[in-house]
Ligand SMILES: Nc1ncnc2c1ncn2[C@@H]1O[C@H](COP(=O)(O)OP(=O)(O)O)[C@@H](O)[C@H]1O
């Protein structure tokens with residue numbers, strides 16, 4: 326019956342109630358869809374990174390004065406158990422020219438078979454006997470085609486292959502690089518190996534492999550740095566969730582606005598119904614009864630707004646995600662349900678919290694004053 | 700047996716700029732089943748007196764006893780309970796809840812004391828029948844005439860079988876004919892059910908309905924006519 330009373334009071338001021346509900350809907354939608362969006366973004370970014378997580382990169386320890394990795398050490402590294410492969414790479418920043426374009430780029434010296442293990446060709450094939458393989462972005466920027474003659478360190482190399490675009494990658498940065506065979510590299514530059522890319526059999530062995538390399542190579546001197554990408558992924562995850570939190574905070578402001586409008590609407594309603602409150606108190610309503618009726622009104626507003634808002638946030642989340650070009654496959658994920666639930670409960674909480682003060686004020690009215698009110 | 704007893708009651712309203720001595724030393728006792736009319740010009744303190752008897756307010760000084768209970772010592776909750784269980788109010792402006800139907804308005808005090816739905820509706824219907832408007836039970840106050848609204852208000856006042864019915868200018872907004880009908884209902888209640896009635900009015904023609912008339916002027920009781 327109190328419910329019915331509350332419902333009718335809301336119906337009496339229909340426009341106002343609808344405005345309050347719209348406010349809550351927008352707030353809940355903003356909070357929930359940004360949550361869903363942030364989550365989807367995190368999942369799709371992490372999915373790309375997870376492929377890289379089983380990679381270990383060994384590089385010379387510059388702080389100890391080492392700039393290269395010895396051939397002997399590379400042999401030791403290759404013998405480590407639980408690894409799929411260990412690929413030694415040389416690199417150098419060097420002027421690369423093609424027709425009118427020129428730039429300082431990374432030139433890698435790598436074994437042909439090893440390069441095949443790392444990347445797939447987008448065009449042509451991975452052949453390094455007197456020829457070069459270039460990254461996707463470089464081909465794009467320089468307008469390179471298969472057969473184009475590229476000048477590296479004064480020597481010309483025919484482009485035999487263009488790699489697929491990698492985007493995010495670890496260890497090497499292939500998109501803007503030139504790959505030469507180790508023999509060709511050695512003709513141009515006098516340089517030893519500068520890194521080893523190791524693919525571990527499974528994520529579980531990362532620590533074991535790192536320890537055994539450390540044990541084998543760094544026994545006497547700290548010669549090499551051993552890095553994996555677990556912490557990198559953790560960092561990315563942390564910064565993505567910071568970003569999501571920031572967006573959610575902005576969304577929360579819209580809920581705050583909704584809360585203020587409910588506060589305002591309910592205060593108006595309290596004023597208008599002063600006399601009614603007085604009458605109810607006169608005929609035997611306790612303060613709590615008045616409090617309950619008003620809170621119930623706020624609750625109903627919050628409930629309707631939150632239900633509709635939660636439903637619409639799935640749609641809103643979908644729109645943002647597809648607009649930003651992330652995969653929408655995580656929308657119906659369990660964690661999305663969590664964000665919808667979060668938006669829902671925050672919506673209800675906002676409504677009830679905003680109703681608290683007006684309801685308290687209504688319940689504090691002295692019946693005699695309320696009755697005299699015109 | 701005294702249902703209402705006021706001993707040297709003073710009521711002073713303090714506003715920011717001045718004080719109003721609404722009641723200055725009122726003594727009054729009302730026996731169970733009595734029908735007392737309190738008459739006086741506007742501003743003489745009638746409503747103030749009625750609100751004190753109705754436990755809506757406390758006196759600045761003096762004692763107000765309802766069924767022997769001194770109200771100054773009661774807290775808000777206890778006063779509310781007393782109003783709910785022992786007192787019925789009928790106001791000049793009817794004061795029905797506009798969102799509720801006639802029937803629901805009568806049910807309201809029954810809700811406040813926790814009566815269940817079926818029993819409540821039956822009782823409310825019975826009360827509307829008693830005041831002769833059962834046919835408009837499902838109408839909202841705005842769809843009722845003044846006389847009908849005041850009858851609903853009386854039915855609502857009676858819902859919890861009060862010992863005291865307090866009427867503040869109940870015919871003030873009504874035409875003569877419906878005013879008379881309302882007064883007849885109130886007198887019937889007094890005669891047949893033994894409800895103690897306090898009627899506040901500035902209309903001398905209503906004095907005929909009362910057992911006793913108390914005249915009030917400037918917050919003091921002037922003459923007591925005993926008929
Ligand atoms: N809450 C209040 N604050 C200040 N003055 C009041 C208040 N209630 C009543 N009064 C004053 O007290 C006097 C008596 O009022 P009231 O009891 O309403 O008279 P009546 O009902 O006989 O017209 C009037 O002068 C009125 O203005």
Ligand SMILES: [Mg+2]
Nearest residue numbers: 745746747867
């Ligand atoms: Mg008055």
